[in-house]
Amino acid sequence: MTFTSYYFVNRIDILAAKDLLVENTNKNYLALNSQNETLKGDLSAKTKVLEERQAYLLQMLEKHLSSTEYTKETESPTHKEKSDKAKDAKTSNSSVLFLDNETKAHLQQENQEYINVTRIRMEQIDNQQMKLADLLTSKIASRIDFIDKILKKTGIDTARFLSITADISPIFRAQGGEFILYSDNIEQDVSSQDKPFPKLNAYYNRFQHLEAAVQTMPSIKPVKKYYLSSAYGRRPDPIIKNRWAFHKGIDMAGWWDTPIVATGDGTVTYSGRNGGYGNFISIDHGNGFKTRYGHIAKLKVKKGQKVTLGQEIALMGSTGRSTGPHLHYEVIFDGKTINPLNVFKATKDVFKIQQQKYDS
CATH class of the missing domain: 2.70.70.10 (Glucose Permease (Domain IIA))
Structure with missing residues (x-):
């Protein structure tokens, strides 16, 4: 083999190796970008849950908790933060191949910054919502106790009362918010970070049930003077x-x-x-x-x-x-x-x- 032939063969090998390196780099970046997009999707889904949960909490907050009690225990969470960097960092997969390594690294960093900032803020909102859920649960539990004491005073067993009135249609129907599974067991062990919410909903369901059932209780005397x-x-x-x-x-x-x-x-x-x-x-x-x-x-x-x-x-x-x-x-x-x-x-x-x- 002549020197010239060796040179061209060697050059071809070098170019092939570089092409393979570029191809692997792009594949790795596409994988990272895909992971970032997945994380963003997860954050978006979490954001929706937080927003629905917030609406659910605010609905009960207006009815069952005074502003003084609320601000004393927890601050009202603000709307989720939005980053303009995320918009700039959105690049279609078809154009990724033409980005140099420095630009790719910059985009990866900005994506990660956006995810980190958003995740931290969501954790703050999540913690605030947990506190509010606990506070509302305590408030509603005290009202359940109040109704229970009144029923006992009249000679009515609460458990029997709930059993007989199980099929009533509650009068409070203008509701919305995140779906949370109903449970009759208000002391159930919910092994997740959202434990306060199933518990709150269970207490709230029972409270609504009792309050609606009491609506039909005789509540006045049949004669005034006697x-x-x-x-x-x-x-x-x-x-x-x-x-x-x-x-x-x-x-x-x-x-x-x-x-x-x-x-x-x-x-x-x-x-x-x-x-x-x-x-x-x-x-x-x-x-x-x-x-x-x-x-x-x-x-x-x-x-x-x-x-x-x-x-x-x-x-x-x-x-x-x-x-x-x-x-x-x-x-x-x-x-x-x-x-x-x-x-x-x-x-x-x-x-x-x-x-x-x-x-x-």
């Missing part, structure tokens, strides 16, 4: 002497024709004569609640009629098994009578829940 002539429970029978009987309601004595009102919204299921009750009205309020009104002088509603809280339904009298003008009043939950006096004691708080007004 005196208690017979309490709930065991008593001597007023007609048969020396005999004891169980009194399923209370007797509220007053003047003839004293107005009697419905103690909650509902549907009249009975209106007419009913044995020892005399003239009698029964109202179904839904969610396991019913009320009964006996010994009436005049009926003012008919079976199947819809009635509203405070609507006059009858006039007091002394019909049926009665010794004088009074109203026999019963409150029924889950097919069993409960002491109306306990309901009266909780009336103020029940009304507060129905109006969604809490002390804190």
Whole structure:
């Protein structure tokens, strides 16, 4: 082989090696660029989650937390930062092959800077949202406890109450935000960094359920002026002497024709004569609640009629098994009578829940 031939062969090998090096460099860069684009896509997806979560939190923040409580615990997160560098760094794969190594290195660095800055800011927002979620969970938990205490005061078991009202349609429906799986177990162990959010949503679902169910609870007294002539429970029978009987309601004595009102919204299921009750009205309020009104002088509603809280339904009298003008009043939950006096004691708080007004 001549010197000239060796020179050309060697030159071809050198050029081939350089071409291979350039090709590998471009492949490596394309791979890095692809990784950066994937990271940006991940950041974009995370940004969407943060924004949806923020809307979810702000929705409850306005309803359940005062601005003082909020600012005391955590700062309000600002909108996500946007970098103009990212726009400049976007280069199509078709033009990457024509960039020199210095430009490629610069773009890689700017991409990484954008990703790092954005990731840090997202972590800050994420931490702020976690704090706010914990704060809201605590606030809603205290309201659940409040409703639970009121139910116990009236003689209603909360677990049974939730079971009976499981299929009700909550009255609060204008909602949005990130989808978070519903769970009845508010103490569930969620092994992820988003643990506060499933827990918050579980508490919030239960709170909404309780608050909506309480809407149908009898919340006022059926007569304004009265005196208690017979309490709930065991008593001597007023007609048969020396005999004891169980009194399923209370007797509220007053003047003839004293107005009697419905103690909650509902549907009249009975209106007419009913044995020892005399003239009698029964109202179904839904969610396991019913009320009964006996010994009436005049009926003012008919079976199947819809009635509203405070609507006059009858006039007091002394019909049926009665010794004088009074109203026999019963409150029924889950097919069993409960002491109306306990309901009266909780009336103020029940009304507060129905109006969604809490002390804190």
